[in-house]
Amino acid sequence: xxxxxxxxxxxxxxxxxxxxxxxxxxxxxxxxxxxxxxxxxxxxxxxxxxxxxxxxxxxxxxxxxxxxxxxxxxxxxxxxxxxxxxxxxxxxxxxxxxxxxxxxxxxxxxxxxxxxxxxxxxxxxxxxxxxxxxxxxxxxxxxxxxxxxxxxxxxxxxxxxxxxxxxxxxxxxxxxxxxxxxxxxxxxxxxxxxxxxxxxxxxxxxxxxxxxxxxxxxxxxxxxxxxxxxxxxxxxxxxxxxxxxxxxxxxxxxxxxxxxxxxxxxxxxxxxxxxxxxxxxxxxxxxxxxxxxxxxxxxxxxxxxxxxxxxxxx
Ligand SMILES: NC(=O)C1=CN([C@@H]2O[C@H](COP(=O)(O)OP(=O)(O)OC[C@H]3O[C@@H](n4cnc5c(N)ncnc54)[C@H](OP(=O)(O)O)[C@@H]3O)[C@@H](O)[C@H]2O)C=CC1
Ligand SMILES: CC(=O)N[C@@H](CCC(=O)OP(=O)(O)O)C(=O)O
Numbered sequence: 001x002x003x004x005x006x007x008x009x010x011x012x013x014x015x016x017x018x019x020x021x022x023x024x025x026x027x028x029x030x031x032x033x034x035x036x037x038x039x040x041x042x043x044x045x046x047x048x049x050x051x052x053x054x055x056x057x058x059x060x061x062x063x064x065x066x067x068x069x070x071x072x073x074x075x076x077x078x079x080x081x082x083x084x085x086x087x088x089x090x091x092x093x094x095x096x097x098x099x100x101x102x103x104x105x106x107x108x109x110x111x112x113x114x115x116x117x118x119x120x121x122x123x124x125x126x127x128x129x130x131x132x133x134x135x136x137x138x139x140x141x142x143x144x145x146x147x148x149x150x151x152x153x154x155x156x157x158x159x160x161x162x163x164x165x166x167x168x169x170x171x172x173x174x175x176x177x178x179x180x181x182x183x184x185x186x187x188x189x190x191x192x193x194x195x196x197x198x199x200x201x202x203x204x205x206x207x208x209x210x211x212x213x214x215x216x217x218x219x220x221x222x223x224x225x226x227x228x229x230x231x232x233x234x235x236x237x238x239x240x241x242x243x244x245x246x247x248x249x250x251x252x253x254x255x256x257x258x259x260x261x262x263x264x265x266x267x268x269x270x271x272x273x274x275x276x277x278x279x280x281x282x283x284x285x286x287x288x289x290x291x292x293x294x295x296x297x298x299x300x301x302x303x304x305x306x307x308x309x310x311x312x313x314x
Pocket of ligand 2: 089090091123159205
């Protein structure tokens with residue numbers, strides 16, 4: 001930490017969608033947020049100088065710019081200068097060696113790993129739902145690691161950052177669009193690894209003409225799970241895993257779900273919908289892609305990294 005009483009934070013990409021969300025949430029924490037003059041916000045020298053003066057840098061940048069920023073931090077270390085700890089919101093380092101990935105509720109000891117890491121990768125919005133549902137069930141042996149998982153998901157258009165927001169708000173659509181149909185979405189590696197799956201899931205993302213909100217859904221044939229596994233066992237395992245969390249809840253099943261209900265919050269709801277007669281279940285995660293899927297998760301990780309109490313969730 002520096003000589004200031006309050007830890008200092010620089011958000012590289014402060015003017016972007018995720019950066020603005022983190023900036024707003026940092027107001028609830030006793031930190032000194034430092035900014036670069038808007039005219040120089042992409043100037044490498046200004047960014048490097050700022051990085052060398054703060055305790056934590058939060059990267060809210062496209063992947064290539066995040067890689068450049070991490071190279072700047074590593075360069076400070078190599079040159080023997082004081083270097084900040086790093087929280088990266090991009091996809092660039094989520095499966096990279098030497099980085100701690102994730103959200104504090106992901107597994108026991110995750111919060112402690114984030115607390116002490118120098119480099120933390122914030123999880124992706126879709127993976128937060130996928131891992132949030134599957135990690136506890138795979139770890140409990142209820143879903144086999146080699147289960148042929150399919151994930152269907154819909155996100156609000158803010159998931160595509162400034163460019164997609166401008167396209168939807170200027171042109172009014174499309175109403176609903178499947179994408180990622182080359183089956184190579186950038187979130188697949190983290191979703192597979194941190195869920196504990198041995199097969200790459202089939203992932204069908206989509207985007208709708210609403211600003212914020214997300215549903216991730218995962219259909220399961222119960223007969224392909226462990227012998228005699230019932231929907232109630234899946235629900236009970238999720239309840240046990242997230243007991244005590246103020247942000248992740250496991251409500252009872254419902255018959256319909258709206259994607260934008262949790263918009264503007266940092267919460268996530270996980271459900272198990274079951275038809276025991278047909279031995280079928282659908283797992284669902286509902287969250288705000290910009291909340292628990294991005295800035296809300298980041299603020300929890302920032303608080304852990306700076307040894308501060310997490311602000312109560314929005
Ligand atoms: N939107 C979402 O739901 C989520 C996004 N993320 C991740 O967060 C990161 C940021 O995404 P998002 O906020 O949506 O994107 P935005 O496009 O809204 O914001 C990115 C910001 O970075 C700025 N920027 C680009 N290049 C540089 C550079 N070289 N130096 C300094 N600033 C730069 C952009 O400026 P300009 O606009 O002028 O180019 C913009 O202000 C991405 O990696 C994304 O994957 C993570 C979880 C969810
Ligand atoms: C609707 C939309 O385009 N969503 C983005 C995912 C959001 C994002 O960029 O986020 P992460 O940082 O969580 O990876 C996509 O599918 O590429």
